Amino acid sequence: MTRGLRINGDRLWQSLLDMSQIGALPGGGCRRLALSDEDRQARDVFRQMCLDAGCDVHIDRLGNMFARRPGRNPDLPPVAIGSHLDTQPHGGRFDGVYGVLAGLEIVRILNDHNIETDAPIEIVNWTNEEGARFAPAMLCSGVYAGLFDLDFALSRTDADGLRVDEELARIGYEGDTPCGKHQIGAFLEAHIEQGPLLEQHDEVIGVVTGGQGQRWYDVTVTGRDAHSGSTPMSGRSDALVAAAHLVTAVQDIALAHGPDGVGTVGELHVSPNARNTIPGEIQFTIDFRHPDDRVLSEMDTAIRFAASQEKVVQVALDMIWHNPPVQFDTRCIDAIDKATRDLSYPYRYMVSGAGHDTCQLARKVPAAMVFVPCRDGLSHNEAEWAEPEHLVAGANVLLQAAIDLSRQVAPEARPIRQSLNTTGKSHTYDKELSR
Amino acid sequence: MTRGLRINGDRLWQSLLDMSQIGALPGGGCRRLALSDEDRQARDVFRQMCLDAGCDVHIDRLGNMFARRPGRNPDLPPVAIGSHLDTQPHGGRFDGVYGVLAGLEIVRILNDHNIETDAPIEIVNWTNEEGARFAPAMLCSGVYAGLFDLDFALSRTDADGLRVDEELARIGYEGDTPCGKHQIGAFLEAHIEQGPLLEQHDEVIGVVTGGQGQRWYDVTVTGRDAHSGSTPMSGRSDALVAAAHLVTAVQDIALAHGPDGVGTVGELHVSPNARNTIPGEIQFTIDFRHPDDRVLSEMDTAIRFAASQEKVVQVALDMIWHNPPVQFDTRCIDAIDKATRDLSYPYRYMVSGAGHDTCQLARKVPAAMVFVPCRDGLSHNEAEWAEPEHLVAGANVLLQAAIDLSRQVAPEARPIRQSLNTTGKSHTYDKELSR
Numbered sequence: 001m002t003r004g005l006r007i008n009g010d011r012l013w014q015s016l017l018d019m020s021q022i023g024a025l026p027g028g029g030c031r032r033l034a035l036s037d038e039d040r041q042a043r044d045v046f047r048q049m050c051l052d053a054g055c056d057v058h059i060d061r062l063g064n065m066f067a068r069r070p071g072r073n074p075d076l077p078p079v080a081i082g083s084h085l086d087t088q089p090h091g092g093r094f095d096g097v098y099g100v101l102a103g104l105e106i107v108r109i110l111n112d113h114n115i116e117t118d119a120p121i122e123i124v125n126w127t128n129e130e131g132a133r134f135a136p137a138m139l140c141s142g143v144y145a146g147l148f149d150l151d152f153a154l155s156r157t158d159a160d161g162l163r164v165d166e167e168l169a170r171i172g173y174e175g176d177t178p179c180g181k182h183q184i185g186a187f188l189e190a191h192i193e194q195g196p197l198l199e200q201h202d203e204v205i206g207v208v209t210g211g212q213g214q215r216w217y218d219v220t221v222t223g224r225d226a227h228s229g230s231t232p233m234s235g236r237s238d239a240l241v242a243a244a245h246l247v248t249a250v251q252d253i254a255l256a257h258g259p260d261g262v263g264t265v266g267e268l269h270v271s272p273n274a275r276n277t278i279p280g281e282i283q284f285t286i287d288f289r290h291p292d293d294r295v296l297s298e299m300d301t302a303i304r305f306a307a308s309q310e311k312v313v314q315v316a317l318d319m320i321w322h323n324p325p326v327q328f329d330t331r332c333i334d335a336i337d338k339a340t341r342d343l344s345y346p347y348r349y350m351v352s353g354a355g356h357d358t359c360q361l362a363r364k365v366p367a368a369m370v371f372v373p374c375r376d377g378l379s380h381n382e383a384e385w386a387e388p389e390h391l392v393a394g395a396n397v398l399l400q401a402a403i404d405l406s407r408q409v410a411p412e413a414r415p416i417r418q419s420l421n422t423t424g425k426s427h428t429y430d431k432e433l434s435r
Numbered sequence: 436m437t438r439g440l441r442i443n444g445d446r447l448w449q450s451l452l453d454m455s456q457i458g459a460l461p462g463g464g465c466r467r468l469a470l471s472d473e474d475r476q477a478r479d480v481f482r483q484m485c486l487d488a489g490c491d492v493h494i495d496r497l498g499n500m501f502a503r504r505p506g507r508n509p510d511l512p513p514v515a516i517g518s519h520l521d522t523q524p525h526g527g528r529f530d531g532v533y534g535v536l537a538g539l540e541i542v543r544i545l546n547d548h549n550i551e552t553d554a555p556i557e558i559v560n561w562t563n564e565e566g567a568r569f570a571p572a573m574l575c576s577g578v579y580a581g582l583f584d585l586d587f588a589l590s591r592t593d594a595d596g597l598r599v600d601e602e603l604a605r606i607g608y609e610g611d612t613p614c615g616k617h618q619i620g621a622f623l624e625a626h627i628e629q630g631p632l633l634e635q636h637d638e639v640i641g642v643v644t645g646g647q648g649q650r651w652y653d654v655t656v657t658g659r660d661a662h663s664g665s666t667p668m669s670g671r672s673d674a675l676v677a678a679a680h681l682v683t684a685v686q687d688i689a690l691a692h693g694p695d696g697v698g699t700v701g702e703l704h705v706s707p708n709a710r711n712t713i714p715g716e717i718q719f720t721i722d723f724r725h726p727d728d729r730v731l732s733e734m735d736t737a738i739r740f741a742a743s744q745e746k747v748v749q750v751a752l753d754m755i756w757h758n759p760p761v762q763f764d765t766r767c768i769d770a771i772d773k774a775t776r777d778l779s780y781p782y783r784y785m786v787s788g789a790g791h792d793t794c795q796l797a798r799k800v801p802a803a804m805v806f807v808p809c810r811d812g813l814s815h816n817e818a819e820w821a822e823p824e825h826l827v828a829g830a831n832v833l834l835q836a837a838i839d840l841s842r843q844v845a846p847e848a849r850p851i852r853q854s855l856n857t858t859g860k861s862h863t864y865d866k867e868l869s870r
Contacts (some may be wrong), residue, residue: 073779090660090707090715111469132709195665214664216710225816228699230630230788233688233689240700241686247679254668260801264663265675266710270705272525274567275651275701275720276790277815280525285710287663353665355711377670380712381660 001401002115009392012105019023021095029382032095034086034128035167042085043173046125053107059175062140062153063127063168066182069107071120077185077413079406082124088132092384098336100125102190102395106402117406119185126357134157136321141357143179145364150179185409187367188331188402189358190394192386196377204349204393205340206371211329211359212351215294216321217286223313225280236278242310243282249306253299261290291351293324326359329415332368339400345393366415371392437838447540455528464817465528469521469563470602477520478608481560486840488542494610497575497588498562498603501617506555512620514840517559523567527819529627535560536646537625537830541837552841554620558744561792568593571756576792579615580799590691600635620844621767622802624793625829627821631812639828640775640782641806645763646794647786648728651756652721658748660715671713679747680718684741685721688734696725726786728759761794764850767803774835801850805829
C-alpha cells in the first residue's frame with residue numbers, strides 16, 4: 001500500500017523557500033554560519049516544524065538535532081534522514097537544507113496517510129557541516145561517528161576566537177545526550193550533486209556509493225615585510241610571490257591527476273596587506289580530493305616538493321586533515337537503487353565529489369545518499385539552483401528507501417561495506433586549528 | 436659662526452624614542468595609521484614639543500602642521516623641514532618620524548645658541564604620507580603641491596568607509612588655513628633610505644636628486660564561486676589561480692626591467708575566502724616603479740598583456756595613479772651637497788626608490804632630500820633600524836643646508852629643475868578609490 005505514496009512537492013518547495021528567508025542574502029543565497037544567530041533561527045523554525053508534525057525533538061551535546069516519528073516496533077533503532085541547516089558565507093538555498101526538509105516532508109506525508117513504519121523515522125540536523133566558521137567540516141557528524149573526540153569539537157574556534165561550546169550555549173542548543181550514543185539503524189541523505197554530471201547526462205537521480213578522499217592543509221609562507229619602492233627585486237623575500245607559485249602548483253598538481261583529482265586554495269590571508277609593503281607573511285589553505293587514497297599520497301608528495309622549491313621564503317605545510325575515501329552500505333545503496341528503478345527515474349551510480357555528513361556516519365552506521373542535479377553544477381554560491389521536480393524525485397526515492405529500510409534495520413546496526421578501497425590509513429585530524 | 440654648529444644627538448635620539456612609544460607594537464615597531472587615535476597622540480606630543488621650543492603652530496584644512504621659528508626678515512617665506520608622523524600598519528620607528536624630529540632638533544639647537552636665521556625655519560608634519568589607511572599615499576603634500584584637489588583628499592575613505600574629513604574633525608586636526616596657501620621658500624626632508632645602497636657602500640649621506648616614477652593599479656579578477664570538492668578542474672573559473680598568475684607576472688615584469696624596475700602586489704583580498712569554496716573574486720593592488728617613465732609605459736603594456744591572457748575569468752585592471760619621475764631643485768641639492776662635503780661625510784648622489792612628501796612638494800616649491808642608511812635596507816617593517824650616528828649626520832647636513840638656504844630664499848620661491856626626464860605626461864590620479 002505504500003508503493004504508490006508520493007511526497008507533496010508544493011509543501012516541500014514552500015518549506016525550502018521559508019527556510020531560505022533566514023540569513024537571506026541580496027543575491028538570492030543564504031548566510032547561516034554554524035551556531036550564528038541565523039543558525040539559531042533556522043533551528044528554532046525547524047524544531048517547531050517537527051513538533052507540529054508530531055515528532056519528539058532531542059538534541060545532543062553538540063547541538064545535533066534528532067526529531068523522531070515513532071514506529072511500530074519501539075525496540076528498533078530509527079531510519080534517520082537528514083543533512084545540515086548551516087551554510088557557506090555566500091551559500092545557496094539547497095545545500096544541506098534540502099536533505100533536512102526532505103526528511104521533514106517524508107514524516108509529513110507518512111502522517112497525512114496515517115502510515116506506521118516498522119522502525120521509527122527520524123529527521124536529523126547535523127551541526128557545523130560546512131566548516132566555514134569552525135574547521136574542520138562535518139565536525140559533529142564526525143564526533144557522532146567516532147572520528148573526532150568530543151573535546152576536540154567543543155574547543156574548535158572561529159576567526160574571532162569564539163569556541164563551539166560557548167556558541168552552542170549562547171544560542172541554546174547544547175543538549176544533554178552524549179554525542180554518538182543515540183542509536184541510528186540506517187542513515188539516508190538527499191543532497192544536490194554540487195557538480196555537473198547528472199545535468200550533463202540528463203539524469204535525475206545519483207545513487208551515491210561512497211565519497212572521495214580529502215586532504216586538507218594549512219600553509220604559512222614567511223618572508224620579510226619591506227618597502228615596495230626602495231627594495232630591489234634581488235633583495236626581496238616576498239611571501240605573496242611564493243604563495244602565488246604554490247597556488248599555481250596546486251592547480252597544476254590537480255590537473256596532472258585528472259580527471260578525478262581536484263585541488264583548491266579557497267582561503268588566503270596577506271600580512272600586513274598594505275599597498276606599498278612587500279608582504280611578509282601569507283597563510284592559505286589547500287584542499288586536495290581524489291577517489292583513490294594512493295593518488296592523494298602522490299598529490300601530497302608533489303605539493304611538498306613544490307613548497308621545498310621556494311628558496312627565499314620559509315614554507316610550513318601542515319596536513320591538518322586526512323579523510324580516506326569511504327564506501328557506503330550495500331543494503332542502503334540497494335534500497336535507493338530499487339526505489340529509483342521502481343519510480344523509473346533516469347539515474348547513475350556515482351562517487352560524491354564533496355564531503356557530506358553521510359561520509360562520516362557511514363564509518364559507524366549503515367548509510368547512503370541520493371543526489372539530484374543542480375544547475376551548472378554550481379554550489380557554495382548564491383546562484384545555486386535545483387529544479388523543483390528534481391527535488392521531488394529525490395525525496396520520493398528517499399521516502400520509498402526509508403520505508404523499505406524500516407523493515408530491515410537490526411537492533412545493532414553496523415554498515416555492510418561493498419569493498420574497501422582505502423589504503424587502511426586511519427582518518428586523522430592532525431592539528432589544533434587556530435581558526 | 437654657524438659653520439661649527441652641530442645638533443644634539445642624544446636629544447634627537449630621545450625624541451625618537453619618546454615618539455616610538457605612541458602606537459608601539461610588540462616587535463619594536465609602530466602602528467600610527469593616519470588620523471587614528473595614535474596619530475592624534477603623536478600630533479599632540481609634537482605640537483607641545485614645538486610650543487615648548489617657542490614656535491607658533493598652525494594647521495591647514497588637511498591637518499598638515501607647520502611650526503614656525505621666526506627669522507630676521509619677516510617678509511621671507513620659511514625654509515621648511517619635515518616629513519610625516521603616520522606609519523604603516525607594521526611600521527618602523529624612523530620612517531617619516533626622523534624627518535619631523537630632525538626639524539625639531541634643528542630649531543632646538545638654533546634656540547640653544549640664540550641664532551637668528553634670515554628666513555624663518557618651519558617644522559612640518561604632512562598628513563597621510565603612507566597611504567596605508569587612505570589611498571593614495573602622500574595625499575596632503577599632494578594637495579599642497581596642487582596635484583590633488585582638496586575635495587578629493589577630504590573624501591578619501593578607509594577600509595571601514597570612514598572619510599578623511601570626518602576623521603580630521605574627530606581627532607581635532609581640521610585647521611583653518613587653505614591647503615597650499617601657506618608659503619614655503621624651500622623644503623628639506625631627511626629620511627632613512629629604505630633601501631640597501633648606502634649601507635652596502637659604507638656611505639652615510641645620500642644626496643637625493645629626485646624620485647622615481649610610480650604607477651599604481653587596482654585589479655579585480657572575477658571568476659565564479661563553486662564547491663571545491665565536486666567542481667571538476669575543467670569547469671572552474673577560479674579567480675585566485677588567475678590572480679596568482681598575475682602576481683607572478685608582476686614579479687617577472689619587474690625582473691625583466693631590472694635592476695631599476697620594481698613591482699609589488701602588496702594587498703590582496705579573497706572572496707568569499709572559505710576553505711572549501713573556489714574563490715569567485717580577488718581584488719589586489721600593483722605598484723610599479725622605475726626612474727624612467729618610458730620604461731614604466733613598457734611595464735604597463737606588459738601587465739595588460741598578462742591580464743588579457745587569463746581566459747576563464749574577467750580581469751579589470753585600472754591604473755589609479757600615474758606619478759612621473761620628479762627632479763629636485765638645484766639650489767637645494769647644492770646646499771645639501773655643500774653641507775655634506777663640509778662635514779666630510781661619505782656620500783652618494785641617488786634617486787629615491789620610495790615616494791616621499793618631497794616628491795610632491797618639488798613640483799611646486801624648491802625642495803630636496805637627505806638620505807641616511809638603514810639596516811639591511813629594511814623599512815615598512817617593525818625591525819627597521821638606523822644607527823644613531825647616521826641620524827645625527829643627516830640632521831647636521833640638514834641644519835647647515837637650512838641655514839645656508841635661509842639666506843637664499845626669495846619671496847616667491849619656485850623650483851629650479853636640473854633637467855626634466857619626465858615624458859611630459861601629467862601626474863594623474865584617475866579613479867575614486869573605494870578603499
